[in-house]
Amino acid sequence: MALPESPAERHREVAGALSRLTEQVSDWSAPAPVDGWAARDVVDHLVSWFRGFLSAGGVDLDPGPNPTDDPVAAWRHHAAGVQGLLDHRGEEDFTHPYVGTHPLATAVDRFYTADVFMHSWDLARATGQDPHLDEDEAGRMLEGMRPIEAMLRDSGQYGPAVPVPDDASAVDRLMGFVGRDPSWRPAEADSR
Numbered sequence: 001m002a003l004p005e006s007p008a009e010r011h012r013e014v015a016g017a018l019s020r021l022t023e024q025v026s027d028w029s030a031p032a033p034v035d036g037w038a039a040r041d042v043v044d045h046l047v048s049w050f051r052g053f054l055s056a057g058g059v060d061l062d063p064g065p066n067p068t069d070d071p072v073a074a075w076r077h078h079a080a081g082v083q084g085l086l087d088h089r090g091e092e093d094f095t096h097p098y099v100g101t102h103p104l105a106t107a108v109d110r111f112y113t114a115d116v117f118m119h120s121w122d123l124a125r126a127t128g129q130d131p132h133l134d135e136d137e138a139g140r141m142l143e144g145m146r147p148i149e150a151m152l153r154d155s156g157q158y159g160p161a162v163p164v165p166d167d168a169s170a171v172d173r174l175m176g177f178v179g180r181d182p183s184w185r186p187a188e189a190d191s192r
Helices: 006-024 039-056 071-089 102-126 135-154 170-177 185-188
Strands: 093-096 100-103
Touching: 006 071, 006 102, 039 071, 039 102, 071 102, 093 102, 100 102, 102 135, 102 170, 135 170
Parallel strands: none
Antiparallel strands: 093 100
16 A cells, blocks of 8 residues: 655655654664664754755754754654645745755655655664555655666765565665665674
């Protein structure tokens, strides 16, 4: 079952799933699948980069709690702020210096909600949880990314693809595509 079509509802579902993951974290310093990151860095990344992205287009979010000090409160505050933008300003034009002009809801969906979806996997793996990512959404995202693979790799935002079996789940194929080893577990990071 794919996520809702509406960008506001898709964000509500994806951000809600990450909220549920944050509430179950017992060790925010646990290593994450992104080299050099701990679990808290996943939240910090999502909160920090997106505030800067929006600000570059003239939209400011209240910064709220510091993700380093209180990742759960920071995430809740941030997710609620983004949801408010989608619910009340989603149809407004948003012009970003690097990605052009889009309805705000489209920009949030394309550049941010997809990132939350993928980083949910990172937080879940770092903290020994099941990410419960939607297979249909993972497959849709992967198909949308394949045609622009060179651009994505050149951006420095994605590592080299990690090979996965042809019959791997859509989530594993997506994570392999963006440079994550689908079999990564925290104990592996400790044993290196």
